[in-house]
Amino acid sequence: MLACCSVSRTIQRNGHPALKLLENISFFVEQGATLAVLGASGAGKSTLLRLLNRLDEPSGGQIMLAGKNTAEIDARQLRRKVGMVMQRAYLFPGRVADNIRFGPAQFAQAMTDAEIACLLEQVGLAGYEQREAHTLSGGEAQRVALARALANRPQVLLLDEPTSALDEEAKQGVEQLLLSVVQQDRLTCVWVTHDRAQARRVGQRALLLSEGRVIADGSLDEVLGA
Amino acid sequence: MVRSMRSWVLNYLVHSELARGIAQAATVAVFVLLTAWFAAQRGAASIGEIFVAVTRAIVQILVVGLLLVILMKTPWWTAIPVLAGMIVAAATIAAKRAPEVPRTFQITLICICAGAGTTILVMTALGIIDKQMRMLLPVGSMIIANTMNIAALYLNRFVGEIRSHIGELESAIALGAAGDTAALPYSRAAFRASLIPATDNLRSLGIVWIPGIMAGMVLSGSSPLYAALYQFVVLGMIFISGSITSITASQLLPRNIFNAREQLLIRDAVEEQ
Numbered sequence: 173m174l175a176c177c178s179v180s181r182t183i184q185r186n187g188h189p190a191l192k193l194l195e196n197i198s199f200f201v202e203q204g205a206t207l208a209v210l211g212a213s214g215a216g217k218s219t220l221l222r223l224l225n226r227l228d229e230p231s232g233g234q235i236m237l238a239g240k241n242t243a244e245i246d247a248r249q250l251r252r253k254v255g256m257v258m259q260r261a262y263l264f265p266g267r268v269a270d271n272i273r274f275g276p277a278q279f280a281q282a283m284t285d286a287e288i289a290c291l292l293e294q295v296g297l298a299g300y301e302q303r304e305a306h307t308l309s310g311g312e313a314q315r316v317a318l319a320r321a322l323a324n325r326p327q328v329l330l331l332d333e334p335t336s337a338l339d340e341e342a343k344q345g346v347e348q349l350l351l352s353v354v355q356q357d358r359l360t361c362v363w364v365t366h367d368r369a370q371a372r373r374v375g376q377r378a379l380l381l382s383e384g385r386v387i388a389d390g391s392l393d394e395v396l397g398a
Numbered sequence: 399m400v401r402s403m404r405s406w407v408l409n410y411l412v413h414s415e416l417a418r419g420i421a422q423a424a425t426v427a428v429f430v431l432l433t434a435w436f437a438a439q440r441g442a443a444s445i446g447e448i449f450v451a452v453t454r455a456i457v458q459i460l461v462v463g464l465l466l467v468i469l470m471k472t473p474w475w476t477a478i479p480v481l482a483g484m485i486v487a488a489a490t491i492a493a494k495r496a497p498e499v500p501r502t503f504q505i506t507l508i509c510i511c512a513g514a515g516t517t518i519l520v521m522t523a524l525g526i527i528d529k530q531m532r533m534l535l536p537v538g539s540m541i542i543a544n545t546m547n548i549a550a551l552y553l554n555r556f557v558g559e560i561r562s563h564i565g566e567l568e569s570a571i572a573l574g575a576a577g578d579t580a581a582l583p584y585s586r587a588a589f590r591a592s593l594i595p596a597t598d599n600l601r602s603l604g605i606v607w608i609p610g611i612m613a614g615m616v617l618s619g620s621s622p623l624y625a626a627l628y629q630f631v632v633l634g635m636i637f638i639s640g641s642i643t644s645i646t647a648s649q650l651l652p653r654n655i656f657n658a659r660e661q662l663l664i665r666d667a668v669e670e671q
Contacts, residue, residue, distance in 0.1 A: 226661070252573075279574060
């Protein structure tokens with residue numbers, strides 16, 4: 173479903189040597205499976221997700237989605253198929269319903285009130301349509317961010333440490349929610365985390381990065397140890 | 399009346415206009431240096447730096463004065479290359495406000511040409527700016543200088559807004575938004591901020607300050623009523639040219655910080671800081 177073939181990312185900086193953020197990254201995620209991506213800070217986990225959503229361009233290699241090179245897919249259409257939830261929710265000013273409508277509106281599609289209510293119910297926030305985004309707690313905001321990504325009906329969901337900025341209680345709730353949504357919608361998922369225990373709970377396979385390179389790729393036991 | 403407004407001490411000592419000008423400049427320079435010395439005593443400024451700045455200001459303005467003496471004797475159309483040179487210089491200075499944005503000079507040049515160039519051209523064609531060197535050059539330079547400030551304010555605020563809302567901006571892009579749609583709230587904020595000085599100048603005209611052109615016209619013997627009306631005309635032209643500059647910037651700049659794949663081009667520069 174989703175594959176990276178020798179992907180690299182290097183940035184050129186004025187007056188400084190070029191910086192290699194990712195080097196020769198290859199992996200494959202099957203349809204409906206979740207790949208847990210682990211690594212220390214600065215290992216390149218978020219950079220990898222940015223390439224999969226095409227917020228940045230790979231310097232080399234290919235990313236394939238359902239057998240098609242993503243470089244050949246219109247970037248905006250690709251982002252619609254590959255949803256992303258970031259570490260922080262980054263909700264837009266306005267109401268919760270406006271946030272959820274945002275994605276489809278970019279493609280001239282209007283969501284009905286019933287569709288919004290259904291999505292909010294799915295993320296455990298039934299009746300939140302008219303709430304102002306800035307009044308939500310961290311956990312609620314992250315649930316809205318998930319609903320906002322799901323509104324585009326993606327095939328792939330990229331999760332960039334989606335629970336790391338939350339308190340313990342909200343963390344468990346959001347993790348459970350994400351797992352159920354991924355399973356229910358049969359989404360292909362790449363879940364970045366620095367928490368090994370979380371990686372075991374959420375992934376079927378794992379990828380361990382260090383300094384922009386793949387250190388280990390395989391089953392959870394192979395990568396994280398039995 | 400005008401004569402009585404001049405320093406009676408200097409008037410008593412010097413008689414020619416040039417000698418009076420030199421004496422007035424020298425007197426003010428001495429007071430500037432005295433103030434700088436007091437400031438330096440409190441560690442607020444360096445006396446050397448202020449001495450250099452004062453000397454530089456005198457030399458610069460004298461050179462400009464001499465150039466104006468020559469230019470005032472030339473036909474009106476010689477103002478065109480002079481004003482064009484000023485526009486290029488203004489675009490270069492404004493572009494320095496956002497070196498991380500690709501093709502900033504081209505953008506500021508287009509914005510200032512659209513704002514100042516169009517306003518000067520149309521107003522001269524309508525006869526609001528007299529087709530004479532003594533009007534075209536000072537009024538034109540005032541319009542260009544103000545559009546430069548407005549372009550610089552727009553750039554500065556826009557890049558600042560992008561820097562502080564990069565998460566929201568990229569969240570919108572990640573959901574499939576086009577770059578200019580994602581950047582629209584920050585472009586609007588920059589547009590509003592860039593026009594604050596020009597709007598406030600219009601609002602406070604005559605109440606908080608009596609601007610230079612009006613004072614100059616009154617001093618040179620024009621009717622105060624005509625001087626007041628013309629000051630409004632000048633500030634109105636500054637507002638028009640500034641608005642056109644800011645509108646042009648808000649059309650060009652948001653598009654320019656993204657590539658064809660809607661990827662933010664200034665992100666690496668932002669990350670490095």
